[in-house]
Amino acid sequence: MTTTAAAELIARSNRLGADPRNTNYAGGNTSAKGTDTDPVTGEPVELLWVKGSGGDLGTLTEAGLAVLRLDRLRALANVYPGVDREDEMVAAFDYTLHGKGGAAPSIDTAMHGLVDAAHVDHLHPDSGIAIATAADGEAITATAFDGRVAWVPWRRPGWQLGQDIAEIKDANPRAVGCILGGHGITAWGDTSEAAEANSLWIIETAAAYIEEHGRPDPFGPALEGFGPLEPAERHAKAAALAASIRGLVSTDRPQVGHFTDADVVLDFLSSTEHPRLGALGTSCPDHFLRTKVKPLVLDLPSGAPVEDTIARLTELHSQYRTDYAAYYKAHASEDSPAMRGADPAIVLVPGVGMFSYGANKQTARVASEFYINAINVMRGAEAISSYSPISDAEKFRIEYWSLEEAKLQRMPKPKPLAGRIALVTGAASGIGKAIATRLATEGACVVIADLDLATAQNAAAEIGTADVAIGVQANVTDEVQVQASVDAALLAFGGLDLVVNNAGLSLSKSLLETTVADWDLQHNVMAKGSFLVSRAAARVLIDQKLGGDIIYISSKNSVFAGPNNIAYSATKADQAHQVRLLAAELGEHGVKVNGINPDGVVRGSGIFAGGWGAKRAAVYGVDEDDLGKYYAQRTLLKREVLPENVANAVFVLCTNDLSHTTGLHIPVDAGVAAAFLR
Template sequence: MTTPVEELLRRSHALGADPRNTNFAGGNTSAKGTAVDPVTGTPVELMWVKGSGGDLGTLREAGLAVLRLDRLRALSGVYPGVDREDEMVAAFDFCAFGPGGAAPSIDTAMHGLIQAAHVDHLHPDAGIAIATAADGEELTTRIFGDRVVWVPWRRPGFQLGLDIAAIQAAHPQAIGCILGGHGITAWGETSQQCQANSLEIIRTAEAYLAEHGRPDPFGPVLAGYEPLGEQERLARAAALLPVVRGLASTDAAQVGHYTATFEVLDFLSRAEHARLAALGTSCPDHFLRTKVAPLVLDLPATAPLEQAIERLRELHAAYRADYAAYYARHATASSPAMRGADPAIVLVPGVGMFSFGKDKQTARVAGEFYLNAINVMRGAEAVSAYAPIEEAEKFRIEYWELEEAKLRRMPAPRPLAARVALVTGGGSGIGAATARRLAAEGACVVVADRDVAAAEAVAGQIGAGAHRVADVAVAVEVDVTDEAQVIAAVRAAVLAFGGVDLVVNNAGLSLSRSLLETSVADWDLQHDVMARGSFLVARESARVMIEQGMGGELVYIASKNAVFAGPNNVAYGAAKADQAHQVRLLAAELGRYGIRVNGINPDGVVRGSGIFASGWGANRAAVYGVAEEELGEYYAQRTLLKREVLPEHIAGAVFQLTQLTQTTGLHIPVDAGVAAAFLR
């Protein structure tokens, strides 16, 4: 026999797996049942409900809040009224059953006060379309008869729970309700019945919109606003994204996400898109992530790129002024401070949607929520007129003290949060270790390598614990000697995360030969990979960093051989010396843009090294007269510290350079102490 918790999790996963039912981390579900109180040994009625911030599709038992139902319902007797209902959230703590459990969400009262064993509160696009229609109440009756009841807009909280409970009692035949401006709630005496009722509401709304909706609710296509062809669209997106990311990061650094689905491009091509976008979103889950309204470029897709960039700068300044005015109109003495005036959503006709957040997942989810909003607007306009909740109500949600408290509970950001790193030669050795370390410190990482399978493996390892691997790391194939491939790799980084902040020039190889044995091909190959390759990667990355206007950082993995003269090493040592001087030259040139350029000089990194595994190790071992498997220890014994240098040590030095914010033009030896390679 299944337990209430098992039934609840099964239902939650089924509902959360289908985006038609609810958005990521949106909505909540609950189940009521009986358990034995370990203190008294007697049965007690409990409610298990999805906690604050969880996601239905991936919900686990640890993500549930567990409350005593008798105590929760008894709060009705001490409820001080709607003006003080925020106090009731703290009262939930006195209803908790047992240790642990997730923090109860603001919707907890709704679940507890409804007289049904199982309750679902969801945010389906079709349901919100009815909820935001100008004549939503009349539509609800027309579509559902007496099986679903209209509940006028009220901010989520204890009073909304009381309202729904009263409506349920007055309409015993009802299976659920449409919450004006918000979403749906359904209930049932079994988990299966509750799920069936939720799906009945959603699918009935979808069917009605499909059957009765106007075919072009967003109006006719505007000339010049049609979607660009794929290649032109991607090229324009890559050109605009760094500029827009820099604008959206005026108050705090943001990661970007690019969306160009049919729904987005079609919306932006239609005559009504500007009017509807200005109305903003309605469902609280939507505008908490998308802000009250997006920034919309008011130029056709065919406008010259320079004109589009200039207009985006003008619109951004106006957006910030409008947002500050919005805050001033509604803020009170007790309101939290304004969190930032930059847009979270930027819409570009013909190109698509740029969304921004503190990390990639937040940016991606913001875009997904605005896509939900487009679907909602389409449905509402198809059968009525889109009429979201009033601006003052949006402010009450956005600057709710309970939302502020949720933000305060979030862990402090990691050191490289909102930074985008590109690591060449990232498929093995130093590059792989560096990519892993930067991601562990909070960066989004682009793992670039000639061996794309190796790069994909590293990216997969990095993203193994993430909701999606691509929220943390992506792999790109690149031969750094090929200018076109380097340009494409940097563009891939921009399209993946919105830009580039930190570049690690690590790609390299070595051939150990004497002067007389070194061919022109040997010389050219090593200089092409390390000197030319570093130059190309630095140049293309610097273009993006300058466009962003957010500063940036280049780190060269050079070598102790850049300053140390050893035998049988002329091509490799000369190429590394070239890299080392690029550090100094670019530090002098790029400092005015806030771009720092530094280098690391490793020595003898044998374990995990692609260079040593490809024959360099055997060659150097022969030069020094030791067995290849003893080469690492040989290098260690010739150092002052007698320690072997590992890829993780180089990765640690790269991270430390990111923290030396006032340092540029520096080379750091990571060689366990080689006196002949001292820089002074």
């Protein structure tokens, strides 16, 4: 049952976390102290409710709170072994939990428990971090806040930092909070309302001070030739670069990408100071844990040709990996975790924007948001002083912290298709939607391509958020629209790994009834359309150098001669041979090309619902409602084929279990002997 103190804490946290000016996603923590009844003794007990490890303030619920006995937490001071062994205190928190304790306590729990205030907020506002990372931040703090905010020199989060803040609060009775050097802010209050008001006052006062006293051009004058390209030109260039960049940053492991050309990024990259500031890296631990200590910054002007840009990025990427390995070697000890990877998480391209990367789309997007936070921090610090982040040695102590490593080890095992990006045509309904849904369920990011944009977007929304699926309009007979759908995948998710040629239609007519228009329509959609999609996708897969899969949803009719079906069956045979041809051509690039031959997928099928079902039922002399049963009875297994059965085959084809299979056609027809492959 939620107590009043916990309920107030959740409401305050949600308000603070909803505004990005206050803190970043999953950053910061808040707490409340109060009294509840001990269910064992029936006596009152003082408790600390604090946001648990890994939670997000904006979406915090009761389940995200850690609940600790305040007396036992504070008694840990008697066994504190000193700053050299302070990490041991995190494990000790388990002995102070109240009941099951709720969420896992974070490293900042000591700060909240030791500070003598009923309510405490620790936040990462851009304005506060700007002062925290200014070269003379301590002096600015004394001036800007009229003695009501104390300065705490940089210290890695932990028990000692909690003690430092508690002592500074006791020594400064006027103080309502403090600036944590290189890091963020902490504020407190006797009530939840007072703590929130103090937090907001610090944030707003810092922003007002920077606005009033800051230089108008903190990043220096514009750098000639590095200004933003026009929107259409920069989006086209971003799409042209995306596959190659993703291939580079996936040297250690496959990454999903995110692209933004936000004004704040383009403005930063058009300034004379951006190379110097980029090289200094980020400072707040929440920032560099997600963005890596430094970005990769292209040093070519905006108008550089794509080929030259890729060549230079390749050189810079090699140097980045060398520099990162040197950073690791310079600061690692015998007890340090192994180097996790030397690829950048942020790639900045002047005139175009920012590419960010992570194990999944959300991680990549959040990395982008954090680097925008870092740009805002650098702007503020440079406006009033000079930007002075914490040292690389201290960054390393955070990045390769044993506690951070333990958190990473607790993360759930990735799903089979995690890190893969799929484009499925004709995916707003039927077989295509089932395929897209299965791929997303298994961890892939999915682009739903269909004739109608609204239908595609609705299907994507049913599958998941924009971090999982997006809908795009694509008439596969139109070369421009096909390329646009591939570009959409590149800009949304950074690349492409898996393409499913599923778009199709059918007209059930005899030879004499089939018109040239009928023939052309079916061949344009399925034969020409598959060719156009495969060609556009192959360019990406080759540029990425990560391999990939192209899968054709063909038909048992590609090998089975049935009545009144010449145009459909002929174009399916065309698709079937495209599989063989492309498997032979693309194998050297690690791209597998396979096909699936379904039969009689009636339920949920857009083709059957569009009149094909009625005509096939008439051919076989059965009611349309019984067509699925009819198809089932003519099979060896006597089972009806559903869209999900086809989706299962697609999933298997693109897993590691079939990593050595290409040029294959898998029947998904419940056993039609006449369609056996020979």
